[in-house]
Amino acid sequence: xxxxxxxxxxxxxxxxxxxxxxxxxxxxxxxxxxxxxxxxxxxxxxxxxxxxxxxxxxxxxxxxxxxxxxxxxxxxxxxxxxxxxxxxxxxxxxxxxxxxxxxxxxxxxxxxxxxxxxxxxxxxxxxxxxxxxxxxxxxxxxxxx
Amino acid sequence: xxxxxxxxxxxxxxxxxxxxxxxxxxxxxxxxxxxxxxxxxxxxxxxxxxxxxxxxxxxxxxxxxxxxxxxxxxxxxxxxxxxxxxxxxxxxxxxxxxxxxxxxxxxxxxxxxxxxxxxxxxxxxxxxxxxxxxxxxxxxxxxxxxxxxxxxxxxxxxxxxxxxxxxxxxxxxxxxxxxxxxxxxxxxxxxxxxxxxxxxxxxxxxxxxxxxxxxxxxxxxxxxxxxxxxxxxxxxxxxxxxxxxxxxxxxxxxxxxxxxxxxxxxxxxxxxxxxxxxxxxxxxxxxxxxxxxxxxxxxxxxxxxxxxxxxxxxxxxxxxxxxxxxxxxxxxxxxxxxxxxxxxxxxxxxxxxxxxxxxxxxxxxxxxxxxxxxxxxxxxxxxxxxxxxxxxxxxxxxxxxxxxxxxxxxxxxxxxxxxxxxxxxxxxxxxxxx
Numbered sequence: 001x002x003x004x005x006x007x008x009x010x011x012x013x014x015x016x017x018x019x020x021x022x023x024x025x026x027x028x029x030x031x032x033x034x035x036x037x038x039x040x041x042x043x044x045x046x047x048x049x050x051x052x053x054x055x056x057x058x059x060x061x062x063x064x065x066x067x068x069x070x071x072x073x074x075x076x077x078x079x080x081x082x083x084x085x086x087x088x089x090x091x092x093x094x095x096x097x098x099x100x101x102x103x104x105x106x107x108x109x110x111x112x113x114x115x116x117x118x119x120x121x122x123x124x125x126x127x128x129x130x131x132x133x134x135x136x137x138x139x140x141x142x143x144x145x
Numbered sequence: 146x147x148x149x150x151x152x153x154x155x156x157x158x159x160x161x162x163x164x165x166x167x168x169x170x171x172x173x174x175x176x177x178x179x180x181x182x183x184x185x186x187x188x189x190x191x192x193x194x195x196x197x198x199x200x201x202x203x204x205x206x207x208x209x210x211x212x213x214x215x216x217x218x219x220x221x222x223x224x225x226x227x228x229x230x231x232x233x234x235x236x237x238x239x240x241x242x243x244x245x246x247x248x249x250x251x252x253x254x255x256x257x258x259x260x261x262x263x264x265x266x267x268x269x270x271x272x273x274x275x276x277x278x279x280x281x282x283x284x285x286x287x288x289x290x291x292x293x294x295x296x297x298x299x300x301x302x303x304x305x306x307x308x309x310x311x312x313x314x315x316x317x318x319x320x321x322x323x324x325x326x327x328x329x330x331x332x333x334x335x336x337x338x339x340x341x342x343x344x345x346x347x348x349x350x351x352x353x354x355x356x357x358x359x360x361x362x363x364x365x366x367x368x369x370x371x372x373x374x375x376x377x378x379x380x381x382x383x384x385x386x387x388x389x390x391x392x393x394x395x396x397x398x399x400x401x402x403x404x405x406x407x408x409x410x411x412x413x414x415x416x417x418x419x420x421x422x423x424x425x426x427x428x429x430x431x432x433x434x435x436x437x438x439x440x441x442x443x444x445x446x447x448x449x450x451x452x453x454x455x456x457x458x459x460x461x462x463x464x465x466x467x468x469x470x471x472x473x474x475x476x477x478x479x480x481x482x483x484x485x486x487x488x489x490x491x492x493x494x495x496x497x498x499x500x501x502x503x504x505x506x507x508x509x510x511x512x513x514x515x516x517x518x519x520x521x522x523x524x525x526x527x528x529x530x531x532x533x534x535x536x537x538x539x540x541x542x543x544x545x546x547x548x549x550x551x552x553x554x555x556x557x558x559x560x561x562x563x564x565x566x567x568x569x570x571x572x573x574x575x576x577x578x579x
Binding site for chain 2: 012013014042044047049068069070072102118
């Protein structure tokens, strides 16, 4: 089951100029490539969430740069880039009582779409999606996107 | 390990101790009246003669001495001995005004060392201990004070002074430091640096005891320090005007023993100057009984505390002052409500998600006082859900409100951004233009 979890890097950043530049340049030096990225902003601060090709390295450089950073298990769902896909996924999870805490999506070169979600019950979510034949990404896939 | 440095004095019944105090007080009043033009004038103005002072109760007839008196008589106008008898000067930092100068005779230095010798023994520090003195040396009294006290009891002193944290951590390990003396904020800084270097205080050092003071800190902070490092943390008390660091808690950690044969303690109402009964909170006032160069009569220390004369479990009879909860001049008045930085610290340190550092900002916006507290978060407490963080800010604000009776803004900032300090830390920025 756990091989289907994706390590997401999350960090706390004050909402002020230059913070993102600092993070990005740490990654540049460490050759960490960002696959998916989002900022949730809440007034004075923001939480930056991202999926990267080398999560351990990313965690270390951000921690060494003084950031409060954590690793969260999320799921990466592969979707066909056509209407109705998101509806299907959210419906099957909803029926099993799995709540999506947050989600973000991106489209790749291969004309697939990927949806990253954090859920309140990872195991049930993986089980449900597998039963429905909905493909999930693992860390290898993330590295090769 | 020895239990008492001077068992006969330290365990003396309180009434016998008070007889010593009474006799020394009579002698002191004669001494300052004869040797200090300042005190002669002060006593004359108050209409009190040395012969009016017969018992300890008569102490209340004597006028107070203030820090301002030391400043007005800068540098040596209050000294009672000729310069030839002085063996040392210490000078305060002057952070809150003109510096004050304290002079010492040979006997003053000895009495000072004796006071700390008793204190160190009471926390189990003595021969065989390596005491790393990370208080500043030089004009500041902290370094040399602890230094002489440690030598008095036969500990090995590492006089490293403050700063150069890499060296501090290296020597702590290489020389087997058992006891560390520094400001609580410097200790916090040291533990952060140690963490970054992968040094574990419990596994990699032999540190057992910390002697922390020179700035107010709280019971909650003690718990955090002890839990994080496995040491016992003790509060030390003193001020440069009295000598420097003089007293610590004993292993019972239930108040600081003030040696009654050397000092008389009173607690007064800071407004009216009236002496308060034992157990009531008020301003600390100390009279020095054995000092020769610069004795002080009823010196207003400016710290809020409580006097406790009940017998201590350690067997010492000397009166205790309970943890200093703030200074009279640290008090902030926000919309008419009195707030001490120590209250804020004690609320914050009870919340596990909150880190060790904080800063209080006070502003006046549209004729209204506002108080905002910046905090850092413990790494382990970080959640990547926005709601959890907003909830933490609200939780802190509501805990503060229930203690301070005041609405407080709480702002979470990135770790490492609040100022760290190696000396006395500054926890309040008051931008009000009054």
